[in-house]
Amino acid sequence: xxxxxxxxxxxxxxxxxxxxxxxxxxxxxxxxxxxxxxxxxxxxxxxxxxxxxxxxxxxxxxxxxxxxxxxxxxxxxxxxxxxxxxxxxxxxxxxxxxxxxxxxxxxxxxxxxxxxxxxxxxxxxxxxxxxxxxxxxxxxxxxxxxxxxxxxxxxxxxxxxxxxxxxxxxxxxxxxxxxxxxxxxxxxxxxxxxxxxxxxxxxxxxxxxxxxxxxxxxxxxxxxxxxxxxxxxxxxxxxxxxxxxxxxxxxxxxxxxxxxxxxxxxxxxxxxxxxxxxxxxxxxxxxxxxxxxxxxxxxxxxxxxxxxxxxxxxxxxxxxxxxxxxxxxxxxxxxxxxxxxxxxxxxxxxxxxxxxxxxxxxxxxxxxxxxxxxxxxxxxxxxxxxxxxxxxxxxxxxxxxxxxxxxxxxxxxxxxxxxxxxxxxxxxxxxxxxxxxxxxxxxxxxxxxxxxxxxxxxxxxxxxxxxxxxxxxxxxxxxxxxxxxxxxxxxxxxxxxxxxxxxxxxxxxxxxxx
Amino acid sequence: xxxxxxxxxxxxxxxxxxxxxxxxxxxxxxxxxxxxxxxxxxxxxxxxxxxxxxxxxxxxxxxxxxxxxxxxxxxxxxxxxxxxxxxxxxxxxxxxxxxxxxxxxxxxxxxxxxxxxxxxxxxxxxxxxxxxxxxxxxxxxxxxxxxxxxxxxxxxxxxxxxxxxxxxxxxxxxxxxxxxxxxxxxxxxxxxxxxxxxxxxxxxxxxxxxxxxxxxxxxxxxxxxxxxxxxxxxxxxxxxxxxxxxxxxxxxxxxxxxxxxxxxxxxxxxxxxxxxxxxxxxxxxxxxxxxxxxxxxxxxxxxxxxxxxxxxxxxxxxxxxxxxxxxxxxxxxxxxxxxxxxxxxxxx
Numbered sequence: 001x002x003x004x005x006x007x008x009x010x011x012x013x014x015x016x017x018x019x020x021x022x023x024x025x026x027x028x029x030x031x032x033x034x035x036x037x038x039x040x041x042x043x044x045x046x047x048x049x050x051x052x053x054x055x056x057x058x059x060x061x062x063x064x065x066x067x068x069x070x071x072x073x074x075x076x077x078x079x080x081x082x083x084x085x086x087x088x089x090x091x092x093x094x095x096x097x098x099x100x101x102x103x104x105x106x107x108x109x110x111x112x113x114x115x116x117x118x119x120x121x122x123x124x125x126x127x128x129x130x131x132x133x134x135x136x137x138x139x140x141x142x143x144x145x146x147x148x149x150x151x152x153x154x155x156x157x158x159x160x161x162x163x164x165x166x167x168x169x170x171x172x173x174x175x176x177x178x179x180x181x182x183x184x185x186x187x188x189x190x191x192x193x194x195x196x197x198x199x200x201x202x203x204x205x206x207x208x209x210x211x212x213x214x215x216x217x218x219x220x221x222x223x224x225x226x227x228x229x230x231x232x233x234x235x236x237x238x239x240x241x242x243x244x245x246x247x248x249x250x251x252x253x254x255x256x257x258x259x260x261x262x263x264x265x266x267x268x269x270x271x272x273x274x275x276x277x278x279x280x281x282x283x284x285x286x287x288x289x290x291x292x293x294x295x296x297x298x299x300x301x302x303x304x305x306x307x308x309x310x311x312x313x314x315x316x317x318x319x320x321x322x323x324x325x326x327x328x329x330x331x332x333x334x335x336x337x338x339x340x341x342x343x344x345x346x347x348x349x350x351x352x353x354x355x356x357x358x359x360x361x362x363x364x365x366x367x368x369x370x371x372x373x374x375x376x377x378x379x380x381x382x383x384x385x386x387x388x389x390x391x392x393x394x395x396x397x398x399x400x401x402x403x404x405x406x407x408x409x410x411x412x413x414x415x416x417x418x419x420x421x422x423x424x425x426x427x428x429x430x431x432x433x434x435x436x437x438x439x440x441x442x443x444x445x446x447x448x449x450x451x452x453x454x455x456x457x458x459x460x461x462x463x464x465x466x467x468x469x470x471x472x473x474x475x476x477x478x479x480x481x482x483x484x485x486x487x488x489x490x491x492x493x494x495x496x497x498x499x500x501x502x503x504x505x506x507x508x509x510x511x512x513x514x
Numbered sequence: 515x516x517x518x519x520x521x522x523x524x525x526x527x528x529x530x531x532x533x534x535x536x537x538x539x540x541x542x543x544x545x546x547x548x549x550x551x552x553x554x555x556x557x558x559x560x561x562x563x564x565x566x567x568x569x570x571x572x573x574x575x576x577x578x579x580x581x582x583x584x585x586x587x588x589x590x591x592x593x594x595x596x597x598x599x600x601x602x603x604x605x606x607x608x609x610x611x612x613x614x615x616x617x618x619x620x621x622x623x624x625x626x627x628x629x630x631x632x633x634x635x636x637x638x639x640x641x642x643x644x645x646x647x648x649x650x651x652x653x654x655x656x657x658x659x660x661x662x663x664x665x666x667x668x669x670x671x672x673x674x675x676x677x678x679x680x681x682x683x684x685x686x687x688x689x690x691x692x693x694x695x696x697x698x699x700x701x702x703x704x705x706x707x708x709x710x711x712x713x714x715x716x717x718x719x720x721x722x723x724x725x726x727x728x729x730x731x732x733x734x735x736x737x738x739x740x741x742x743x744x745x746x747x748x749x750x751x752x753x754x755x756x757x758x759x760x761x762x763x764x765x766x767x768x769x770x771x772x773x774x775x776x777x778x779x780x781x782x783x784x785x786x787x788x789x790x791x792x793x794x795x796x797x798x799x800x801x802x803x804x805x806x807x808x809x810x811x812x813x814x815x816x817x818x819x820x821x822x823x824x825x826x827x828x829x830x831x832x833x834x835x836x837x838x839x840x841x842x843x844x845x846x847x848x849x850x851x852x853x854x855x856x857x858x859x860x861x862x
Contacts, residue, residue, distance in 0.1 A: 055860060116730070120739045202730050210726070214691035214862055216591045222598075300759035364592060371599040379603060462596050466558060466584040466605075477565035477587060481816070482729070482752035484759075 013343050014426055017335040021351050024332045028355040028394050034369030035233055035361075038226040050227040055211075059228070063207040063235065066128055067193045073133040074189040078140025079182060081282065083170070084275050086148040088266045096279055097145070103286040104138045104451040105498030107475065108198030110491050111135055114293030116202040123204040131199050134286040136192055139448070140185035143403055146444045147181035148174070150410050153264065166266065180247055180409045184402030187243040187356070188448075191398055194232050194239075194360040208232050209362045216364060229365045236360035240353045291495070294488045301485025303478075310474070315493050318454050318471045322497070324385070325392035325453040326446040330400045332393050333445065337404035338430070342413060355401055358394040363458035366395055371462065384465055391459040396452045400445035407441025408434075454497050471497070555794055556582040560597065560606040562590040563652070563781060567816045568610060574810055575801045581794050590616035590693060597786070598623050607789040608798055610651055610781065614844040615693045617648045617782035621845070626784040627792060633800040637822045641780045644845050648784030651802050652811055653819040655837050656698055656777045658686075658767040659750055660742035661735045670767050674702070674744070674775025675710075678717020687731040687743035688722040690861040694746055694779065699856065700847040701777040705840055712855065719859040729753075733760045746779065751817035751830060770838040778839040781818065 039047055085096045103111075115122060115131050122130075151174070159169040175182075197209050208228050215225035268275055298304055333355070340352035358366050370391050374382050381387045411434065419433045420426070435442065457472045464470075471490045478487035561568030565587045572583035586606070588596070594616040597604050604625075611617055620626060626647035634642060634649055641650030658671060665685070671677055677686060689695050703711035723740050725731045731743035732750060747768075753761040769775035783802055785795040801807050808825035811818060819827045819834050827834055856862040 053857070055857065055862070116733070120734060120737045201726050204724065204726070210691075211862075216595060217691055217693050217696070222595060296759070300757045302755070302757040364595070367592075368595055368599050371596055375600050375603045382603075383605065458592060461586070461588045462592060466586050473587065480589075481564040481566055482749065482756055484756060 012345075013339060013348070016427075017339055020332075020335040021339050021348070024336050024397075025351045025354045027332075027390065028358050028397055030358075030373050030394065031361050031366045031369040032233060032354070032357045034372060035226055035230050035365070038223060039230055042223050042227065046223070047227055047230075050224050051231065056228070056231070059206060059208050059211050060231070062125070062205065063194065063209075063232075065125060066132070066205070066207060067190050067235070067239070069125075069129045070132045070136070070193045071186050071190045073129060074137040074140045075182060075186050077133060077137040077282065078185060079144050079178075081137070081279060082141050082145040082148055084279060086145050088268050088275065090268060090272060090275055090279075092276075099283045099287070100141050100145075100279070101138050101447075101451075102283075102495060102498050103135055104448070105454060105495045106135065106287065106290045107455045107472065107491055107494060108135055108196070109201060109479075110290045110293060112199045112202045114290040117293050117296070118289055125205060127203045128200055128205040131203060132193055132196060134282075134289075135199055136189045137282075137286075139188040139192065139399075140182065142444050142448060143181035143185045143406055143441075144178050146403070146440050147178040147406055147410065150407070150440055151177045157264070177410075181402075181406040183243050183246050184406050187239060188359075188398055188402055190239045190243075191236065191356060191359040194235055195362050197362060208235075212362050212365065226365065229361055232360055232362075233357060236357055237353075239360070240356055244349065244353070287495075290491075294491050297484040297488040301483070301488070303483035304485030304488070306489055310469070311489060311493065314469050314471050314474050314490065315497065317468060318494070318497060321385075321388065321392070321460075321470060322450040322453040324389050325396070326400075326450040328389050329393045329396055329449045330404070330442055330446045333397055333400035333404055334435075334442075337401055337408055338434070341405055341408040342416075352401065352405075355397045359396065359398045363395070363456070367391065367459045367462045370394065370459070374463075383463055388460065388463045388465070388468075391463050392449070392453050392456065395456065395459065396449045399448035399452060403441045403445030403448065404438065405441075407438045407444075411437045451498055454494055555580075555791060556584060557607045557791055557794055557798055558605050559583050559585045559798070560593045560609045561585050561587050562593045562609070562611040562616060564612075564816050567652070567811060567814065567818070570810050570814060571798075571802050571807055574806065575798050578801070578806070579794075579797065581798070583798065591619070594619045597625060601625075602788045604786055604788050606786050607791055607795040608783065608785055610783040610802070612654075612781050613693050613697060614650075614780045614782050615697060615847055617643065617784060618845055618847065620784065621645060621647050625787055627787040627789070629784065630796045630800060633796065633803055636800070636803045640841050641821050641844070643782070643784075644843055648782045649799065649803055650780040650821050650844070651783040651807075652781040652816075653778045653821050653834075654746040654748050654781070655768065655819070655832075655839065656775055656779070657745060657747045657750065658742055658769065658775065659732050659735050659745050659761070659764050660767060661738055661764050663763070664738055665741035667765075670742075671769075671775075673771075673773045674698070674769055675706070675714055675773075677721060677744075678714040680721075683721045684723060685741045686722055687725045687734055687740045688718060689725050689727055689731060689745075690722075690856060691726055692728065694728060695744065696852055696856065697779050697847050698744065698774070698777055700852045701840065701842050702774040703852065703855070704842055704846060705772075705774045712859075715855060715861070716859050719861050724861070729760065732764065736760050736763045738763070744775070747831070748817040752815070755815055755817065755830075768832060768837060770836070772838055772840040774840060776837055776839045777842060778819070778837065780821075780844050782844070 081100050084090050085093055085100060112131055115127065155173050156169055159173045195209055197213055200207065200210055208231055212225045212228045215228065216222065336352050336355060339348040374387055415433055416429050419429045424432065455472050457476055460470055460473055471494045475487050475490035478490065559568060559572055568585055572585050575581065576583055590611045590613055593609065597606060597609060597620050609620060621643060628646050629649050634646060637649045641653060642648065660670065676682065699715060702714055725734060728745040728749045731745050732753065734740045735743050747766065750761050750766050783799050785792060785799055789795045803822035805823045805825055808820040808822045812820040812825055812828050817828060817831065819831065853862065
C-alpha cells in the first residue's frame with residue numbers, strides 16, 4: 001500500500017489537491033473561529049459563569065438524548081426503507097425512491113406546525129424524536145440506498161450458497177459494505193439534530209440550539225448565545241470522533257466497477273403488502289401531515305393567493321441557488337473527500353472533520369460568523385450571490401462530503417494506478433476515472449445539498465443580494481405576517497422542487513447499472 | 515454522452531439565474547416607474563417589521579420622492595445582530611423593527627445617528643428613545659387571549675399580576691423566549707418594583723405553560739389545550755382577518771387601567787450613523803412617521819397601532835386611547851437585569 005502510493009506520485013499528497021482542501025477547511029472553520037474568538041473575548045471567568053448553570057445541564061441532557069435517540073431511529077428507518085426499496089421485489093421502486101427522499105424538502109417549521117395541528121398535546125422528547133426522525137431519516141436512506149445499488153451481489157450470493165440465511169447474510173455481508181454510507185448518514189443526522197431549531201419550535205422541547213435562539217432574542221446576550229454554541233462545537237467533535245472510530249480501516253472496495261449488476265431481489269411474497277404498508281405509513285407520517293397542514297391553510301385561510309409572476313420568479317431563484325449551491329459545495333468537497341479516503345492520515349482526517357462543524361451550529365451563528373468575516377476581509381463580495389453560495393457550502397458541506405467519501409471507499413484505488421501506469425496524468429485520472437465512477441455519490445451529495453439550500457432561511461435572508469426572494473423567504477414572510485393561505489403555495493413549491501432531486505438520484509443509479 | 519452533460523447543466527443554471535434576476539428586478543423596480551433616480555440616492559432598509567408593512571412604506575416613499583429603497587427582510591434580532599456585526603461598514607441606511615428591544619441593542623452600541631427634531635415631534639415622546647436616536651413607528655398591545663368554553667368571562671384575571679396566584683396554575687401559556695414577553699416582564703418590574711416583580715416572575719414560572727411564539731399560544735387556547743395566554747393583540751386580529759382558523763374559539767381581554775398587562779410595545783425606526791445618505795434616510799423616517807406613512811399602516815392588514823402624526827389606528831382595533839396603557843420608557847425595557855432574572859427563575 002505504502003509503496004503503491006510512493007510509486008504513483010512523488011508527493012505523499014498531490015500539492016494542488018492539498019492546497020484546495022486546506023482552503024476549504026479554512027473557509028468552513030470560520031464559524032468555529034468565531035465561536036473561539038468570542039470565548040477568548042469573554043474570558044475564562046465569563047465562560048464559566050455563562051455555562052455553569054443548572055439550565056445548561058438540562059440543555060446538555062436534552063440535546064444528548066435527542067441526538068442519540070433521533071440518530072438511532074433514523075438509522076433503523078433509513079436502512080429498512082432503503083433495503084425494501086432497493087433489494088426486494090416491492091413494486092413501484094421509482095415512486096418509492098421519490099417519496100422516501102421528499103421529506104427533506106419539507107420546511108422543518110411546516111412539519112412541526114403540522115404535527116402540532118394534528119396532535120396539540122404531542123410535545124416533549126417523544127415528539128421531538130418522532131418529528132425529527134420523520135424529517136431526517138432520508139439523510140440515512142439516500143446514501144444507504146445508493147450504496148446498496150453499488151455493491152457487488154456476488155458476495156451475498158456466495159454467502160447464501162454456503163447456506164447462510166438471509167438475515168445473517170444481511171448482517172454479515174451487506175451491512176459491512178454499506179457501513180460507511182450508514183455511518184455517514186447517521187453523522188449527518190446527528191449534526192442536524194445538534195443544530196435543529198425549526199422542527200422543535202412548536203414541540204416544547206429545549207436544546208442548546210433553541211436556547212441559543214432564545215438568548216439572541218434577549219437583547220444583550222450575544223456572548224451567552226455564542227458560548228452555548230461553543231458547547232455544540234464540543235458535542236460535534238464527539239460525534240465526529242465517534243463516527244471516525246466506528247468507520248475504522250476496513251477496505252470495502254472491489255476491482256471491476258464495470259461488473260456492477262443488479263442483485264437478485266429478495267422475494268417478499270406474502271410480505272409485499274405489509275412492506276408496502278409500512279413504507280406508505282412512513283410517507284403519510286412524513287409527508288401527509290405537513291401537506292395536510294398546508295392544505296388546511298389553503299382551505300381555511302382568506303389570504304390564499306397564487307401570484308404567478310412571483311411564484312415563478314421565486315421558484316427560479318430557489319432552483320438557481322440550489323443548483324449553484326449543490327455544484328459549488330460538491331466541487332469544494334471533492335478534493336477533501338479524495339484526500340481523506342485515498343491519502344488517509346491524521347492531517348487529511350483533521351482537514352475533512354473540520355468541514356463538518358458548520359453543520360452542527362445554529363444557522364444564525366454561522367451567518368453572524370460569515371458576516372463578521374466577510375465584511376472585514378472581502379467587503380466587495382459582501383451580500384453577493386458568491387457570498388451566499390459560500391455560506392451554503394459552509395453550512396451544507398457535510399451532505400456532499402459523506403456521500404463522496406462513501407462512494408470513494410467503494411472504488412478500488414488500483415483503478416487509479418492502472419490509469420497512471422497507462423500514462424494518464426493525475427488530474428486526468430481524477431477527471432476521467434475517479435469522478436465518473438463516483439457519479440452516484442456525487443449525484444446523491446449534490447441532491448442533498450440542493451434540498452437543504454431550497455429550504456434554507458437565515459443565511460439567505462441576511463446574506464443574499466438585496467431584493468432576492470426565494471420560496472423559503474417568501475414563505476417565512478407570509479407566515480410571520482399570519483397570511484398562512486398566501487404562504488402555503490411557496491411551501492408546496494419547495495416540496496415539488498424536490499422531485500427533480502429524487503429523479504436525478506434514480507436516473508444516476510440506472511445509468512450506473514446499465 | 516458524458517461531456518455533453520456539464521454544458522447542458524451550465525446552460526440550465528445560466529437560464530434559471532437570468533430568469534431569477536429578471537423576476538427579482540421586475541418586482542422591486544416596478545413601483546419606481548417615474549424618473550429614474552440617480553444611483554447615489556438608493557436607500558437600503560433593513561426591515562424587521564412585517565414585510566408587507568416595510569415594503570408598503572418603501573414603495574410609497576419611492577413613488578413620492580423618486581428615491582429607490584431596497585429592502586432586506588429579517589427578524590428583529592437577526593438583523594440587529596447583523597448590524598452590530600457589520601459595524602461601520604453596514605450597507606443599511608434605515609432599520610425598522612417589530613419591538614423596541616432590538617432598537618435598544620443597536621442604540622446601545624452607538625450605531626444610530628440622532629433623529630431629526632421634526633420627525634421626533636411627529637411621535638408622542640413615550641413611544642421613542644429618550645436618547646433621541648430612534649422613534650416609534652407603530653405599536654402593539656399586550657392582551658390576554660382566552661377560550662370562553664374553558665375560561666368563562668367572569669373568571670378572567672383582573673390584572674396580569676393575578677397570573678402569579680396559585681389558582682392560575684396551568685391555566686395559561688406564555689412565550690418567555692420571545693422578546694415580546696421579556697418586554698412585558700420588564701414593564702412589570704418597572705411599574706411594580708424589583709421585589710414585587712421578582713415574586714410575580716416566580717409565580718409565572720410556577721404557573722404558566724411554556725410555549726415558543728405567540729401564534730402557538732393562541733392556537734393552544736383555540737384548541738382548548740390551555741384556557742388562556744398572554745400574547746400581542748395583532749396575532750388575534752391578523753388571524754381573524756385571515757379566516758380565523760387559529761382563533762375563532764377565542765376572545766381577547768384587554769387589562770387596561772395602566773396595568774402592566776396593558777403594556778404597549780413599540781416598533782422602532784432609526785437611521786444608521788454609518789449611512790452615506792443620511793439626509794434621504796432621515797426623510798424616509800419622517801415619511802414613515804408622518805401622516806401618509808401612518809395612514810398606510812392604519813389602512814393595511816398588519817393590524818398594528820398607528821401612533822404618529824395623530825393618525826387614527828385601523829377601525830377594527832380597540833381605540834388607542836381606550837387601552838389605558840402604562841407609561842414605560844422603551845429604553846429601559848428588556849435589559850440585562852430582566853434576562854438575568856428570567857434565567858434565575860429558570861424561564862430562560
